[in-house]
Amino acid sequence: MSIEPNIIGGKPISHSVACELRRFTCGSNVASFGVDWKKTGFHFYSMQSPYQFGLHIHRDCTRGLLMCVQAYLIKKIIFKYSSREEILRRDVLHPSEHLREEALVHAISEMIWQAGQGVKACVCLLQDLLSFEIPPDYRKDGFTEKLTLFEFSTFDELRGFIKIHKDQDSGWVCGSGSHDYEINALLNPSILEDSGETELRLLNASEECSQTLLNLLLTGKAVQYIFNGTQLYDDEGERLLVGSMLKTPKRPIWVTITNRVNYGLLFSTNPDLVSDWRVEHRFFLHYYTGLVSQKKDVTLTIDTRFGRRISRKGKREADKIPAMEHLILSKWSGAEVDWNGTPPFM
Template sequence: MGDHEAERTMPQTELEEITSRISDLNKWREIFSFHGLEISNTTHQRGQGSDGNGAPAAGKHHPPSTVPKPFLLSPDTGGQPISLEMATGLRKLLFGNLFHLFSCEWEKAYFRFHEPYSDLAYALEAEKWGPRAILMAVQAHIIKYLLFVRNTEYTHLERLCRINRREQGEALAAALADTLWAAGEGGRAVICLVTAAIHVMPSRGYKADNFTERIQLFEFSEKAAAQKFIFDHINCFKDEGSHGVILFLYSLLFSRTLERVQEDLDCTAAPLLKFGFGNITCTQVCPRLRTPRLPIWLCSVSGRYSVLFGTDSQLLSDWKMERVFHLYFYSGQQEQRKTARLTIDTHSHHWEKDQSEDPSSPGKRRPSVEMAIRTKWAGATVNWNGTDPFF
């Protein structure tokens, strides 16, 4: 072939290549659009709009549902990829339709501890609304593990405060596994993690959130194995950007099975989550008995969830222990910097002395926490030991 003939055919070859690339670009544009992302017309280059390492410059907008790379597991990790049927079932169970998505408050929620070796080293931070109920329910199991399961040389409240970051992870893994195992009725636990691969592709009527479609399910028939797996992947639940609370909620639902959860909800004919005041709040928190086996109570006080607990495992099994004793209260609120220590006296009723006082008068009112305590120990006095009463 001569040089002149080659020059005549090259433009046609280049045109075909360009057309092919445009076609591929359109395909990727559809995929990115489906997941709430965009393909920009400009390309970030080293030294231009980046930090010098190819990363986008600070201040650039990123979709809130994008999962950070450290939490994307390899597809060959094992487990079962989520199906469109599963994702659809989750959406209908949680919201009652396929269009609602988790709010940013839910998406950014994860199991975040206070600093190790501090007064609240055992405690999870929680916002006032949204996923607070789930965080406080897990908090109760964390306290149970640290006080009554884990072997340690420390006693009483020190068992909760003298823990390091690894021990925080161990307590969280034990609490999550304990809850999932109970949901599976002592026979199985299902753990949901996010992988790099997208398992659920676009479907009419289903709105993607860019992490549910990446879920991989891992099923265990032994509680110890489930707990070890969670601990090995604990950052997927306790690090920022992990969607840790949502992953645990999904794990809880699949451990119970979606069908059985729906049966549990049929009496209310309502979705598991509901919208209110711009937030999504959780319903169907199981009521706790006033006399559990261990002195740990998940409380709903003034519409906010909190944990009340004692450090003596014999408190509820020996009536002589219920004369004068201590309970501890954790609200989960950021403004609480120290565990509140309450002294309960079940035989001294100073607060009832003035019978002539109007029960509705300000002087007669007591914090909601105290009134909650009196649903178990009627007439008991509560001493906050120097802490300003709250709730």
């Protein structure tokens, strides 16, 4: 059995941390990542596509993670500029190849740093040989036992490290597996030690992102719920509503899930949408799924001024409202949603 010496600046993962990592991710220290997590990487669409800002999103277990990264990527591409006028002048949805690569590095770094509560971060790199002697009761997965850990105390150090290893290894972006990022996010000590939850699991029984993992990726907090603060179910056990802090983020970007499996991204290029109620009278939202089936840009017009047109067909017509519109109406009640010629989809 060969144990590889420390990569300069890093230390091999220990047996105990490797077991805890697998338990926290997959629910058991003998469980491991599925094929989807090991084959999927971060791939941009070509510069000739309508989505120069966009990552390929696959219909597999990794789609939730990729869409969360896409949200932070959009945040960096659009809102690095402070005013709406400058955003429009820069044509931000058509970034250069250099700009979008820089935005990806920043997005991943920001999400990892956020998971460390803005104090410290831990990043892993996969090495060829084992990091510890394998005991008889440990089931190898070809990944967890080969990690080397690197700790950072400043954001700039973290971002520099991510950039260097991205540039040196193109496979990091194209094909090394998005589970690398998931592991990096939850390796931060505040996640493993101070989550405050005893039965957290980041992947569900179908190996897809749990609500806990989605919250970790979007907010840096590994919690199971989506409401504000602490709430209790009432006697009827009614479903708790999404909290206002998720519905009204600092930037007009929303990760959406319809029918439990269809991920998307709604976003506006107008930063005032979440800070000036007058802008909410009539505005535009871009809708992005990242799927190859979405051939062109989808822009929705949301009008809250006159209320939604009431159909004489009543409930039968209401049942035909697309799931995405129902989601939009949960934020802007009574709004009229115009798909601008695009057949409504998820």
